[in-house]
Amino acid sequence: MSWIKSVIFWTNFAAGTQVNALLSRVPQALTPLNRKKSDYIMKRIPRQGLELLFKKEWWNCNLHC
Numbered sequence: 001m002s003w004i005k006s007v008i009f010w011t012n013f014a015a016g017t018q019v020n021a022l023l024s025r026v027p028q029a030l031t032p033l034n035r036k037k038s039d040y041i042m043k044r045i046p047r048q049g050l051e052l053l054f055k056k057e058w059w060n061c062n063l064h065c
Helices: 003-010 019-023 047-064
Strands: none
Touching (some): 003 019
């Protein structure tokens, strides 16, 4: 299943709905399943923490890329 077809599935469109249905600006009925929140940061990450994270990521990339 392609990514765009999975969007059709998870937004509760009927089976066999064409991808063009996503162009409709009429919102679907809200259900608890499709009311999702994105991740967000509760508190700021200190600069030292970010520097350590980037150093580790850089090291892993150089090791495995």
